Amino acid sequence: MLKLIKIINPNNEEGKIVLIVRMGAKSIKDLFPPLLRKIKKSxxxxxxxxxxxxxxxxxxxxxxxxxxxxxxxxxxxxFFQIHKSEGTFAGGIHLEMTGQNVTECIGGLQKISDKDLASRYHTHCDPRLNASQSIELAFLIASYLKTIK
Incomplete structure (x- = not known):
């Protein structure tokens, strides 16, 4: 990967390369730190x-x-905790969401369950957070970020 990054960004310009981490809640703590350290060291x-x-x-x-x-x-x-621990900067997150009152993702304050999915499952591709879940997630992330300053 390092070789490819150097080919794509030979002058090592800031903001030219975005790496999107999509490892899953169960794997990120094991898989991401070694990758992050390798890139940081380079x-x-x-x-x-x-x-x-x-x-x-x-x-x-x-x-x-x-x-x-x-x-x-x-x-x-x-993701944010690992960056804090490694002294690196987390540049952002990608979410799939809609302003519609869908039931595609389970959980959240609405307590959407497996049984609720069929009631308003409208996606043509991947499940999205609904408006309530999106706002809830934003507040929970903001609250969390305050605790790890």
Whole structure:
């Protein structure tokens, strides 16, 4: 990967390369730190982003493709905590969400369960956080970031 980054960004310009981490809540703590350390040691300018959606996709008992709110939050928290521990900068996160009142991701304050998925499952591709879950997640992330300053 280092060789490819140097080819794409031979002058090591800031903001030119964004690496999107999508490892899942269960794997990020083991897989991300060694990768981050390797890039940091090489002194390459990388913007790091976290996609906590894709590696946390699962098939519900009902057969619907879904994502668990707590796993999404867990991966984001781990992403920021790892950056803090390593003295590096977390550049952002990628979320898939909608302003609609869908039931595609389980969990959150609405306590959407596997049984609720069918009631308003409208996605044509991947499950999205609904408006309530999106706002809840934003507040939980902001609150968490205050604790790890």
């Amino acid at each position: 002194n390459l300018n990388i913007t790091w982003s976290c996609d906590p959606m894709h590696a946390n996709t699962e098939k519900a008992k009902s057969g619907y493709k879904t994502r668990n709110f707590k796993n999404i939050l867990s991966e984001v928290k781990s």
